Amino acid sequence: MKIALAQLNYHVGNFESNTAKIIDHIHRAKQQQADLVVFAELCVCGYPSRDFLEFNEFIGLCEESAKKIAAECSDIACIIGLPTHNNKKIGKELNNSAYFIENGEVKAVVNKALLPNYDIFDEYRYFEPSTEFKCIDFKGHRIALTICEDLWNTLENPLYVTRPMDVLIGEKPDVMINIAASPFAYNHDEERIDILRDNAKRYNLPLLYVNHVGAQTELIFDGGSLVFDNQGGLIDELPYFEEAVTYYTLEDKAKIIPLQPATIQVVRQSNIEQIHHGLILGIRDYFYKSGFSKAILGLSGGIDSAVVCALAAEALGPQNVMAVLLPSRFSSDHSVNDAEDLVKNIGCMHEIIPIREVTEAFETALHPQFNNLPFNIAEENIQSRSRAVILMAMCNKFGYILLNTSNKSEAAVGYGTLYGDMCGGISVIGDVYKTQVFELARYINREREIIPENTIVKPPSAELRPNQKDTDSLPEYAILDPILTQYIEHRCSSGEIIRMGFDEKTVRRVLRLVNIAEHKRYQTPPILRVSPKAFGMGRRMPIVGKYLS
């Protein structure tokens, strides 16, 4: 039997393009004499479709697409993922289903049993878990078909009370196929390989695994679909961050042979390399899927906006990136020079729009109220917000989308101005700590200097008052970032972090800053997720809570 794995980039709710893409790949696989082509989980509607799933019309469109796809399946079978109505009269209204389609008809329906409902996942919001498991016979083979999380209930972490493969194995299948929607995080590729290898070994079966690729707003899917033999040997690893279609023959005795050179990574990509590729895909798909092509951002001369500018230029082409320098009376000469050097290196468009007159107009307007009260955060924020008004006006006039340039460290501790530098359509590096931003800059400069050396080496500053430095308000990033990582990613308590050797007062102050900044993060743009715990849909905190605040 010849099997094709189609690792494709879908678009949530775009039935026209998703269906056309699936049908196109059925035709291509047929030309290659494949017997079966496997698409990803919920590929028909895209993942995550979120509360679109609560609309009957939306589910109807999924079923319509499935019919169109089935009509193309003559002399070839396919596996697609889609939501379907739960035909039991009890429980949630939908199932997260896989259709096995053969000869124009749905031959088998498999429903997902283990529904992730943590971090960014909300599957139990929509779907009823399956309790019935059956293999599918096709061309002399018996296929144990499961959906993503169904293979993730490990012995070490039994998050669910059932394990579908423990039932399916009783029917003596000779191959496992798993269709997935497994989003990117810089550590997730190895985790996936380990979990899936364990399954291949435990059940002594070859395993073919198909993931999504492409970004859906903040969620990036990295692809990296996998094929294992029945000993857990890695037979193939599909490319990351790009579409790919590969072919295999499945022989008797569980032997599985790739029909093209395998692309297994010998040296794994570093975290920063993965983050770099992920962010570029994230930017590109955000613009492409929302029908925009041109980005704008404020360029301060600092490292955050420089890195975002370089990433945007690579994602969209420098001709589609507008960098705006918005100097104030506190902007240093080196800031303007560094920003201009960057623009030259990248070759993007740029404008210089000084904000001094605007901020003075605000101060004049507010003089009767402010009287002679001392300059403080009010005047600092006026600068940041004036820049946002100008950038948004450029968006409104010329059709740009504003890129947010806040990093994860400052988003965490609230070191940013709401409606000022926290604005934007999408946050590019809001899941990248400041220390990682420096690494990203070095990676971007790996072949030639794109980000000026001076931008990398000078001490970070918001330049909202004379001689301001980030370290006036915050611990050194080399201290701050590890504390944040323990608190945010590893969900350690203050006591645990202090016991790791961090200064108690610093830890308590940092955790308090994180918790009281929740109201700011609530109103920020979606953040491209590259870590196992990003701000946004995967981290849901009370705003007017009192814990650690």
Next chain:
Amino acid sequence: MKIALAQLNYHVGNFESNTAKIIDHIHRAKQQQADLVVFAELCVCGYPSRDFLEFNEFIGLCEESAKKIAAECSDIACIIGLPTHNNKKIGKELNNSAYFIENGEVKAVVNKALLPNYDIFDEYRYFEPSTEFKCIDFKGHRIALTICEDLWNTLENPLYVTRPMDVLIGEKPDVMINIAASPFAYNHDEERIDILRDNAKRYNLPLLYVNHVGAQTELIFDGGSLVFDNQGGLIDELPYFEEAVTYYTLEDKAKIIPLQPATIQVVRQSNIEQIHHGLILGIRDYFYKSGFSKAILGLSGGIDSAVVCALAAEALGPQNVMAVLLPSRFSSDHSVNDAEDLVKNIGCMHEIIPIREVTEAFETALHPQFNNLPFNIAEENIQSRSRAVILMAMCNKFGYILLNTSNKSEAAVGYGTLYGDMCGGISVIGDVYKTQVFELARYINREREIIPENTIVKPPSAELRPNQKDTDSLPEYAILDPILTQYIEHRCSSGEIIRMGFDEKTVRRVLRLVNIAEHKRYQTPPILRVSPKAFGMGRRMPIVGKYLS
């Protein structure tokens, strides 16, 4: 047996104040010779504690509080709600539990079985459902204790595959107690009464039900705790939107007698009356629980900001409300006059800060880029955003919190300026349609004119260009609001709404506007929830989706 029901206002994560309040009410109930005092679901930590629940330290603090509470339970028993570690080695890490405490010890632990995971609820994110059910014997009575949703799996809508009372009834209890965290929506009080009455009747048992009262950021809990006899007769209905403690004797043969005059509503509050009371509680708790006292808002002379100003003055006292008039070159005289009349009627503080010079400074700064391109939405938004900069500067200088004044109709169709009039710490009427805002204004004026008649009768306008009217861009609100209600609250599809008799082109246009405005709503403040489907945590939509857009 004498039972006290304690309907109290807790604060998420504020263990100190929650524990003190619970202990205080144990002592009071003891003074009244009560045998048992019943508190609400998850009262120890507050509801919803959201991802605080993922921190071990947080769960530890819950257990510590429970110990302190237990130490006070001599000669009285109590029921409290708290998260506890799931002691089975499988499934989610926590249970949503109730402790039955007697003589300083936890005598019984009941875990919630039905975990709501829809709309604003995320309980399956944290909790493992219980599968074991046992009654509690106390002072010659056998109590069937359940937690909120455990009684909500109705015959007509079997959302779950189990029903805990069907098991418990086998042990022949003589009373049901249910502790709950059931948030306010204007239609929810009657729904609650119906569901709970059905339970009392079905199981032929009296039922005591204790709810939360008070707001936690966007979620308002309205109280309205209930007592039924075993025929489903309503014995008592606790007050709405305020704390209350009531006492009952439970006699043999399931007879239950209130020890104070019952407060059953003969004429139910109208939707608008409930919304009015809910919003005032929502504003008050947002400020009180976040440690602020003074609100600021921009007053346009229109009805939305007028209604918010009146609500804020009632919630916080007029002396704590600062209304700022921010006239531009397009503001009409009547706007300024109407706003000044309102301020006089309310007696709040006010300032007038014209924005003309500020907007001109922006236009001058942008002249090299904008050149002589015609005035359009870019310049309109500059006005709205300039106002936001001024209001936020006032916040930063004087410690106000900005109230957002957008209504649900404009939030739905994106008729607002991001980082402009969409700013604020909390959105007061973001879950109130424009047609309901008019009703609210009439209600506020029920005894005397607070909101000037002219503000109510003049055609709505954003006044961002000469002679602008809302109806230039949008259908009449009398058409728009019913379409929005069908789409948002009832989740009807376009086809269904058209079949109700609405104009097809209008329906398609409105639904498209709603879907393409998702990116704006993502960045707006939390919205006080008063309807069964509010924007925010209860409605989770893709941003770069393609459905109906």
